[in-house]
Amino acid sequence: MTPTLRPRSLTAAAFAPFGAPIAIGSGPSRPVNGGRATRHDDIVALDRAEDAPEARLALYRIAPSPRPFAIDVLERHPRSSQSFTPIVARDYLVVVAPSGPDGAPLVAKAQAFVAPATTGVHYARGVWHLPLVAFDAEALFAMWMWEAGDGRDTEEVRLGEPLFVEGF
């Protein structure tokens, strides 16, 4: 029986095995736009397979889901990392799981995080994650990844028993 997950804050250190928050970090920065703006680089490590040549920028309009939310599917993108950046959102739930030796998600080692509405999430290539969900109000996110444009882009696994996250 997989216990209810207790979510943690989405910090760079806590999320490092799975990707990174999309927020101003310790990377290089420089003034631009006549000095009225600062450009911050190397926020995340974008990654793609050679056979995923199609860069995709999409918008996800996400209807709010009821609570308690039963997590019964995890997915991953073996050919590309994937970024979600909130445009209109509240603090949101991120759930990830490491892969086992057979490549399947180790659900017993799944972890839950709460991301601030001002921070995006970058899933490293091939990381099992909960497809984005919103609560209480519709959300809008920008998504960035590369795709091959076929079935290789996304793998889904249906969980034998649902996962739940405390408070969600």
Ligand SMILES: NC(=O)N[C@@H](O)C(=O)O
């Ligand atoms: N599959 C899809 O379009 N959405 C997922 O990638 C997700 O992480 O929400």
